[in-house]
Amino acid sequence: MIILIVLLALPTLLTIVYSLHDVPASGSSFGPFVGIENFTIIFSSPVFWRSAQVTLTFSVGFVILSTVIGLAMAMLLNQRFIGRGLARALLIIPWATPWLVIGILWKWFADGSVGGLNAVLMMLGLTNDYHPFLSDPNTALPITVIAAVWRQASFAGILLLAGLQTLPEELNEAAQLDGANWWQRFSNITLPWLRPVLITVTVFNVIYAFLQFDVVFAMTQGGPGDTTQVLSVLIYRQLFVNTNIGLGSALAVILGVVALIGGLTIVRLFYRREMH
Amino acid sequence: MASSAFERGRRRSPATSIAIYLGVLVFAIWILLPVWYLVVSSLITPSQLGVKPFPLVPSSMTLDNYAAVLFGNTGGKGIGSTDMGTRLVPAVGQSLLVSSVLVVLNLFIAGAAAYGLSRYPFRGARAFELSVIATRIVPAIAIIGPFFVAFRVIGVLNTPWALVISYNVFTLPLAIMILKNYFDQLPREIEEAAKIDGATRLQTLWIIIVPIARPGLVAAGVLIFLEAWSEFFYALVLTNQLTVPPLLAGFQSVQQFNWNALAAATVMSMLPPTVLVLIFQRHVVGALTAGVGK
Numbered sequence: 001m002i003i004l005i006v007l008l009a010l011p012t013l014l015t016i017v018y019s020l021h022d023v024p025a026s027g028s029s030f031g032p033f034v035g036i037e038n039f040t041i042i043f044s045s046p047v048f049w050r051s052a053q054v055t056l057t058f059s060v061g062f063v064i065l066s067t068v069i070g071l072a073m074a075m076l077l078n079q080r081f082i083g084r085g086l087a088r089a090l091l092i093i094p095w096a097t098p099w100l101v102i103g104i105l106w107k108w109f110a111d112g113s114v115g116g117l118n119a120v121l122m123m124l125g126l127t128n129d130y131h132p133f134l135s136d137p138n139t140a141l142p143i144t145v146i147a148a149v150w151r152q153a154s155f156a157g158i159l160l161l162a163g164l165q166t167l168p169e170e171l172n173e174a175a176q177l178d179g180a181n182w183w184q185r186f187s188n189i190t191l192p193w194l195r196p197v198l199i200t201v202t203v204f205n206v207i208y209a210f211l212q213f214d215v216v217f218a219m220t221q222g223g224p225g226d227t228t229q230v231l232s233v234l235i236y237r238q239l240f241v242n243t244n245i246g247l248g249s250a251l252a253v254i255l256g257v258v259a260l261i262g263g264l265t266i267v268r269l270f271y272r273r274e275m276h
Numbered sequence: 277m278a279s280s281a282f283e284r285g286r287r288r289s290p291a292t293s294i295a296i297y298l299g300v301l302v303f304a305i306w307i308l309l310p311v312w313y314l315v316v317s318s319l320i321t322p323s324q325l326g327v328k329p330f331p332l333v334p335s336s337m338t339l340d341n342y343a344a345v346l347f348g349n350t351g352g353k354g355i356g357s358t359d360m361g362t363r364l365v366p367a368v369g370q371s372l373l374v375s376s377v378l379v380v381l382n383l384f385i386a387g388a389a390a391y392g393l394s395r396y397p398f399r400g401a402r403a404f405e406l407s408v409i410a411t412r413i414v415p416a417i418a419i420i421g422p423f424f425v426a427f428r429v430i431g432v433l434n435t436p437w438a439l440v441i442s443y444n445v446f447t448l449p450l451a452i453m454i455l456k457n458y459f460d461q462l463p464r465e466i467e468e469a470a471k472i473d474g475a476t477r478l479q480t481l482w483i484i485i486v487p488i489a490r491p492g493l494v495a496a497g498v499l500i501f502l503e504a505w506s507e508f509f510y511a512l513v514l515t516n517q518l519t520v521p522p523l524l525a526g527f528q529s530v531q532q533f534n535w536n537a538l539a540a541a542t543v544m545s546m547l548p549p550t551v552l553v554l555i556f557q558r559h560v561v562g563a564l565t566a567g568v569g570k
Binding site for chain 2: 010012014015018073076077081083087089091092093095096097098099100101104105106107108109113114116118122130150154162163207211213214217218232235236255256259260
């Protein structure tokens with residue numbers, strides 16, 4: 001408990017203090033107190049709003065795709081088929097792979113001159129020439145989302161599959177005897193059964209979405225231009241490239257508050273619905 | 277069980293079976309294609325890499341890239357001054373050191389904390405659990421500044437200890453949650469019996485609880501190892517490419533680097549966590565989902 005307070009509460013508090021000061025580049029003292037000036041600068045800056053928009057787009061795509069693909073994979077792997085054990089082991093690979101490595105892996109998979117994604121599209125006859133996905137402002141953000149989803153969908157799939165395995169078969173069989181079709185069984189039995197797992201998975205997905213740094217940093221470093229500059233990358237640049245600790249800390253406070261509100265809202269929303 | 281499986285198999289139409297196997301095929305391609313591309317890249321020469329379209333099954337393979345990153349022979353193939361080969365093995369060593377120290381340390385601290393939470397619920401225990409969840413929501417980037425300054429002052433910047441200390445922020449809450457859930461499921465009767473026999477609390481914990489809690493401890497240990505092995509951001513800011521992830525990131529940003537060698541290093545960095553999780557799959561998934569239903 002004390003360890004957690006020292007390691008977490010103290011630095012968090014310090015970050016808030018930093019955010020209210022104009023901290024010199026050396027970072028050895030707080031520098032002059034500037035109140036909410038850092039926040040006024042941020043909120044009147046188009047770079048911040050552009051970055052917030054990128055973060056939101058990234059997050060919405062990431063959360064929806066990770067949850068839906070994860071659910072689809074869990075449903076599929078819960079069926080009986082030859083090689084099911086092997087398929088379930090495959091699910092582990094993306095989840096066990098470090099986020100940064102996923103960024104590197106997908107950066108090169110989507111590479112414009114040697115990438116495997118281009119090779120596959122070419123073999124399928126979908127393109128004639130290699131396309132530089134990550135330096136094209138239109139495709140850079142979607143590819144980073146897909147790379148992050150590649151990992152997170154597996155994590156969601158693992159948890160949801162474990163949830164599905166506890167679903168009593170009699171429930172489905174009884175419904176089938178009563179003439180319920182696949183969709184009716186899915187929406188009336190499977191989904192309600194999975195709700196607690198879905199809450200957990202969604203909360204994790206939202207957190208990883210808002211706080212994602214590794215994948216974007218490895219793949220694009222925020223570029224081309226600022227088309228993939230999510231807030232965490234913007235903060236990194238402010239803190240460690242521009243060494244603007246006051247401004248960076250203020251940004252970090254904003255991101256932290258947004259992530260906290262997002263996570264808690266989802267928990268409350270789901271729990272409230274559960275009470276009805 | 278067997279008869280219901282049989283009936284289910286009989287009831288399934290051929291169309292459903294085909295749909296399922298098509299689904300499995302798409303699933304396998306989705307997971308394996310990027311990994312396959314990486315593995316193939318690590319087994320071919322730079323000139324083969326330039327072939328369009330990229331050969332999914334290469335005509336010839338070599339282990340040179342692995343030898344290069346392991347024994348420092350990346351040579352003049354355009355890696356510049358940063359010779360990956362002399363740095364990967366030490367980085368793997370540091371990653372192993374940081375991860376292992378953290379696992380041992382956290383199992384002791386989190387074990388004691390979780391046992392206390394589970395057996396002696398105090399007022400505010402629920403609030404404590406919520407604050408544990410909250411620690412997962414606080415962005416690493418929001419607390420890195422003070423860490424950086426503090427570590428520079430006490431002189432542990434760019435040492436494994438900077439990571440061992442800072443990683444507690446996310447590994448400790450995780451370990452406490454998992455172990456508390458696990459302890460909650462253990463029967464209390466054995467402990468009471470031990471108490472009647474005159475064992476002290478610590479003796480009970482060490483002689484009775486630790487052996488029967490081993491699956492939970494293993495699961496927590498694997499997850500701590502996984503998080504520590506994967507961590508990139510703290511390692512990037514607090515050290516100079518000490519562990520594997522920042523080293524790979526640094527290698528990647530060097531101009532004109534050898535992608536085949538990086539692919540080999542990347543494959544190797546994926547092996548320890550993947551193998552570990554595959555071995556302890558049941559424990560780990562069980563621990564992850566134990567708290568979910570509540």
